[in-house]
Amino acid sequence: MRLWLSRRWKILLLIFMIIFLFTWSFISKKLFHHVSKYPQTSYTATKWSLKTEIRRGSDLHYHSQFHSITDPKPLTNLCPHVFIIGSRKGGTTSLYQYLSAHPHFNGIRLDWGPVAGETWWLSQEYDENKVSEYIQLFHHEEGFMTGEATVDYLVNCKVPRRLRTLCGLHAKIIMLLRDPTHRFISDYYMRLHINTKRYYPGSDFNTSASLSETIEREYNKFITRAHRQFNSTNKHIFFAADWKKLKCLFREAQNLFYEGLYYVHVQNWLSSYPPQNILIVPSGALFSDTVATVAGVMEFVGLEKLSVSKMEDITRSIYNYGSYDRSSIKEKDIKRLNELYRPFNQQLLHLLKWEKF
Ligand SMILES: Nc1ncnc2c1ncn2[C@@H]1O[C@H](COP(=O)(O)OS(=O)(=O)O)[C@@H](OP(=O)(O)O)[C@H]1O
Numbered sequence: 001m002r003l004w005l006s007r008r009w010k011i012l013l014l015i016f017m018i019i020f021l022f023t024w025s026f027i028s029k030k031l032f033h034h035v036s037k038y039p040q041t042s043y044t045a046t047k048w049s050l051k052t053e054i055r056r057g058s059d060l061h062y063h064s065q066f067h068s069i070t071d072p073k074p075l076t077n078l079c080p081h082v083f084i085i086g087s088r089k090g091g092t093t094s095l096y097q098y099l100s101a102h103p104h105f106n107g108i109r110l111d112w113g114p115v116a117g118e119t120w121w122l123s124q125e126y127d128e129n130k131v132s133e134y135i136q137l138f139h140h141e142e143g144f145m146t147g148e149a150t151v152d153y154l155v156n157c158k159v160p161r162r163l164r165t166l167c168g169l170h171a172k173i174i175m176l177l178r179d180p181t182h183r184f185i186s187d188y189y190m191r192l193h194i195n196t197k198r199y200y201p202g203s204d205f206n207t208s209a210s211l212s213e214t215i216e217r218e219y220n221k222f223i224t225r226a227h228r229q230f231n232s233t234n235k236h237i238f239f240a241a242d243w244k245k246l247k248c249l250f251r252e253a254q255n256l257f258y259e260g261l262y263y264v265h266v267q268n269w270l271s272s273y274p275p276q277n278i279l280i281v282p283s284g285a286l287f288s289d290t291v292a293t294v295a296g297v298m299e300f301v302g303l304e305k306l307s308v309s310k311m312e313d314i315t316r317s318i319y320n321y322g323s324y325d326r327s328s329i330k331e332k333d334i335k336r337l338n339e340l341y342r343p344f345n346q347q348l349l350h351l352l353k354w355e356k357f
Contacts, residue, residue, distance in 0.1 A: 053282050054296050055352050057275030071164050075128065078135045079167035082147025082174065082301050084117070085269075086154025088259055089186040090176035090283045093117070093320040096149035098294045101314035102303050106139040106146045114320045117149035122163055123156040123252055124200075131166065145303060147172075152252035154265050160272035169274050172301045178283035179357040180260025180345065181337035187256050188214055189324035200253040211333050218257040219340055225249050243267045260341060263348040282357045290315040 082099065084092050096117035100107025110116050119125070121134045138146045153159045154175060163171060178186075191205050209217060227233050229245050246264045253259070269278060279300045285293045291311045299305070306314075349355065 053285050053354060054293070054300075055280040055354075056300070057270050057278035057280065060270065060275065060351060071168065074164075074168035075131050075166050076135055077168075078138075078140055079171060080138050080147045081145040081170075082172045083153065083163070084147070084149035084174045084176065085159070086151040086175060086265075087177055087183055087262065087283075088151040088154075088253070089183045089190065089322075090151070090178040091286045092149045092151055092176055094315075094318060095174070095176060095286060095294065095297065096147075097317070097319050098290075098315050099147065099298065099301075099303070102298060102306065104144050104303060106141060106144050108137055108139070108146070108148065116319070117147070118151070119148045120150055120152055121148075122159045122166070123150065123152035126158075126162055128165070134166075145301065147301075154262075154269070155250075155252045155259055157248040157265075157268050160269050164273065169277070171273075171277060173269065173273060173278045174297060174300075175262075175266065175269070175278070175280045176283050176286060177262050177266075177280060177348075177357055180262065180341045181334055183260050184215070184218075184256055184337055185211065185329060185333070186322050187259065189322050193323065200251070203254055205256075211329070212336070214256065215333060215336055215340070218255055222249070222255055222257045257340070261344050263344050263351065266348065266351070280352060282354060284357050 082105075084096055084099075086092065093114055093116055096107060097110065099105050100110055100117070107117055109118065112118070119134070119137055121137070125134075138148075140146060153163075188211055192207055195207055206214070206217070226246060226249060229249060243264045244267075246261065247268045249255075250258045266280065279297065281293060281297065291308070294315055295305065295311060
């Protein structure tokens, strides 16, 4: 009898140990997996958690075909870890500079002003025969991360597929989405400032047009092309439309209105890159609560936490501040842009469960 009892206890003990080991390995993988690849520092760790507005792609409910895709081996295993892909005028230069100030992040082109961290490689320069040239743009070092910040990538519908071909499925993607109305205005003034009609190949931006004229012109160009795409002149057809029909309408920087149709661009990325590797951040959070937002991004990409004072230090400057007169922007232009973007914004805010950008 005593022997039977002790065997029963032994079995129970064994089961308990198996459950314990299984649970511990699961928890430790979740908690420490991405951090452990990078050295821990002696900085005072502060407890940050993702701000409530920041969304991981994996937390969203949407229809994705991503799981049905199997890729061949990536072209290189020396890819950058982090890609800030837009939006244009969303605060990407600042975020890239803040990440690059982390002691374990090697930024590139940090003294290139407004285009710090930009390579345009996956959009305008893509060439599968010149992968080594791309890799050489970065400083690869054991224990350090690297990354780029090219705002073209959000809008160019070919980039997710190219990124997978080049780097596989492990890159961390960050989207900073600024209210499309203010993005448009900031973009308009940037183009005026650099005073060019050929800002990008194929761009026909008119530097003598006012903001009001540019809004109507860009919107009409968009509508005309979308009508052609949908083979219809019903003005409201694309509000409830299949985003796939809108996703390749323009190349990057070809249409100021199109750049702000985040619903289309976000859906394209979510359905063609692993959603768990995508972080969607409202630019408003970066602008108003910079330290906590940058800390959330660092946590997502797997950089170790820094002390509050260090974080305050590295986020002190605003990069790429537009030198235009904000007080000259007419209320009617803001209203018009809000009205035009409303249907698309509603779809996006619903998807992201956001109240604002
Ligand atoms: N921390 C912080 N707080 C408030 N505002 C900020 C911050 N960082 C960047 N910005 C604003 O972001 C705009 C520049 O965005 P980008 O760097 O993405 O522009 S670009 O596409 O790379 O040219 C630009 O907006 P505008 O000034 O309206 O043009 C910057 O002022």
